[in-house]
Amino acid sequence: MSSAQKPAPAERQRDAARTRAEILAVATGEFARDGYAGARVDKIADLTRTTKRMIYYYFGGKEQLFTAVLEAAYSEIRQLEGDLDVEHLDPVAATRRLVELTFDHHEAHPDFIRLVSIENIHEAEHIIASEKLSRLGSPATDVLQRILESGRKAGLFHAEVDAIDVHAMISSFCFFRVSNRHTFGALFARDLVDPDSRDHYRNMLADMICAYLTSPPLHRDGEELS
Amino acid sequence: MSSAQKPAPAERQRDAARTRAEILAVATGEFARDGYAGARVDKIADLTRTTKRMIYYYFGGKEQLFTAVLEAAYSEIRQLEGDLDVEHLDPVAATRRLVELTFDHHEAHPDFIRLVSIENIHEAEHIIASEKLSRLGSPATDVLQRILESGRKAGLFHAEVDAIDVHAMISSFCFFRVSNRHTFGALFARDLVDPDSRDHYRNMLADMICAYLTSPPLHRDGEELS
DNA sequence: CCAGTAATGTACGAACTAGTACGTTACTTA
DNA sequence: TAAGTAACGTACTAGTTCGTACATTACTGG
Numbered sequence: 001m002s003s004a005q006k007p008a009p010a011e012r013q014r015d016a017a018r019t020r021a022e023i024l025a026v027a028t029g030e031f032a033r034d035g036y037a038g039a040r041v042d043k044i045a046d047l048t049r050t051t052k053r054m055i056y057y058y059f060g061g062k063e064q065l066f067t068a069v070l071e072a073a074y075s076e077i078r079q080l081e082g083d084l085d086v087e088h089l090d091p092v093a094a095t096r097r098l099v100e101l102t103f104d105h106h107e108a109h110p111d112f113i114r115l116v117s118i119e120n121i122h123e124a125e126h127i128i129a130s131e132k133l134s135r136l137g138s139p140a141t142d143v144l145q146r147i148l149e150s151g152r153k154a155g156l157f158h159a160e161v162d163a164i165d166v167h168a169m170i171s172s173f174c175f176f177r178v179s180n181r182h183t184f185g186a187l188f189a190r191d192l193v194d195p196d197s198r199d200h201y202r203n204m205l206a207d208m209i210c211a212y213l214t215s216p217p218l219h220r221d222g223e224e225l226s
Numbered sequence: 227m228s229s230a231q232k233p234a235p236a237e238r239q240r241d242a243a244r245t246r247a248e249i250l251a252v253a254t255g256e257f258a259r260d261g262y263a264g265a266r267v268d269k270i271a272d273l274t275r276t277t278k279r280m281i282y283y284y285f286g287g288k289e290q291l292f293t294a295v296l297e298a299a300y301s302e303i304r305q306l307e308g309d310l311d312v313e314h315l316d317p318v319a320a321t322r323r324l325v326e327l328t329f330d331h332h333e334a335h336p337d338f339i340r341l342v343s344i345e346n347i348h349e350a351e352h353i354i355a356s357e358k359l360s361r362l363g364s365p366a367t368d369v370l371q372r373i374l375e376s377g378r379k380a381g382l383f384h385a386e387v388d389a390i391d392v393h394a395m396i397s398s399f400c401f402f403r404v405s406n407r408h409t410f411g412a413l414f415a416r417d418l419v420d421p422d423s424r425d426h427y428r429n430m431l432a433d434m435i436c437a438y439l440t441s442p443p444l445h446r447d448g449e450e451l452s
Numbered sequence: 453c454c455a456g457t458a459a460t461g462t463a464c465g466a467a468c469t470a471g472t473a474c475g476t477t478a479c480t481t482a
Numbered sequence: 483t484a485a486g487t488a489a490c491g492t493a494c495t496a497g498t499t500c501g502t503a504c505a506t507t508a509c510t511g512g
């Protein structure tokens with residue numbers, strides 16, 4: 001590694017991978033900050049050590065660049081989810097752990113949250129058009145599926161729980177806490193991402209999810225109030 | 227009413243209030259659809275019966291128009307919340323009713339959800355700058371506050387519940403279900419706003435909130451895992 | 453009924469913005 | 483080492499887009 005076999009081209013002047021990666025990183029920040037329409041191709045170029053020409057050279061255009069940003073952001077997330085190992089825990093502890101992981105992840109990646117919000121404004125058109133993103137599964141829901149099943153078998157969880165539903169419940173609070181912190185803070189004078197209340201919200205969500213899973217449902221699905 | 231006292235100027239050719247309202251209505255749709263940067267002043271003007279000149283005449287500019295759109299949207303919401311009357315119900319039923327109202331409201335106002343998402347991308351700068359929106363209180367949290375207090379006194383709810391926290395929990399799911407339906411649908415092949423699953427999600431959220439309020443907390447706030 | 457003003461329309465411009473034509477240089481490999 | 487190509491830079495353009503100067507008309511109070 002340290003041997004100077006290759007004379008360590010201390011500063012390569014031409015490095016396709018690096019240039020591409022730098023554009024992607026800068027674009028991620030700019031799109032997350034200003035939205036798709038608000039982001040400026042010229043500004044993204046200015047923030048890199050290269051020029052606008054290279055954006056078109058590597059990505060083709062603004063739209064494809066945005067798709068590439070989304071693909072990279074989602075890939076990173078899914079990779080982290082894949083490393084998750086909670087199978088050795090009991091169902092309640094495993095659920096708690098999964099909640100905490102989602103909570104921590106969303107908190108640590110506000111740019112990702114913003115990109116997802118922006119993509120929703122565009123009705124997910126880039127995700128739908130992206131083969132790469134369509135192929136991407138979701139390790140989180142697979143893990144959750146197994147946790148819930150074992151919890152049900154052990155008689156700890158009630159029958160109606162569905163993995164994707166529970167994932168939606170967990171995600172919604174973790175996502176909202178970050179995505180809507182500005183309007184919520186402005187209107188209710190409470191900073192949902194205040195570090196001092198972090199543990200409080202983390203525990204609250206885990207409590208709520210576990211309370212839901214372990215309490216018998218109060219209603220009955222399909223019930224009609226005629 | 228029907229008498230022709232005023233000869234019913236069947237079509238007034240000049241009507242400030244109407245022109246202003248029409249611009250606001252069209253702008254709401256356009257901003258919600260395309261975001262702040264994506265919306266076009268010229269297009270908004272074209273969709274009204276008047277011209278771009280009037281947008282600047284009545285609102286001053288694109289930025290102020292967006293603020294006016296937000297103000298109108300929030301005002302409408304707050305008015306609806308104010309009509310809410312659940313004080314005669316027992317705490318659990320009242321909570322359930324409040325959840326259902328939020329759920330129904332968010333579902334019925336996707337444009338509002340999109341505007342709030344967009345405003346969060348802009349870090350709530352328009353809300354913060356708007357006197358009108360700063361003064362706007364929140365009837366929903368006031369009502370919730372009273373429900374929770376009576377539930378606590380009756381020994382039904384545990385001690386840690388806070389009105390704004392519970393409001394955040396309720397809002398997050400109702401909001402996420404609408405705001406993120408596109409990415410969620412694309413990635414998990416599940417339409418959260420499918421009419422067929424509406425009752426299911428509505429009941430699920432109410433069950434979860436009530437389960438949380440009535441179950442003792444599993445952790446302890448302030449607990450340190452050293 | 454007439455003068456003043458609120459309301460409205462037209463036409464235009466300056467700045468911006470995505471994208472490209474064309475030229476150049478560093479690196480590789482035959 | 484020479485030639486080919488991948489990587490990169492400059493300068494420009496066509497089309498937008500917000501905003502406004504200027505002109506005009508409908509309505510109303512005196």
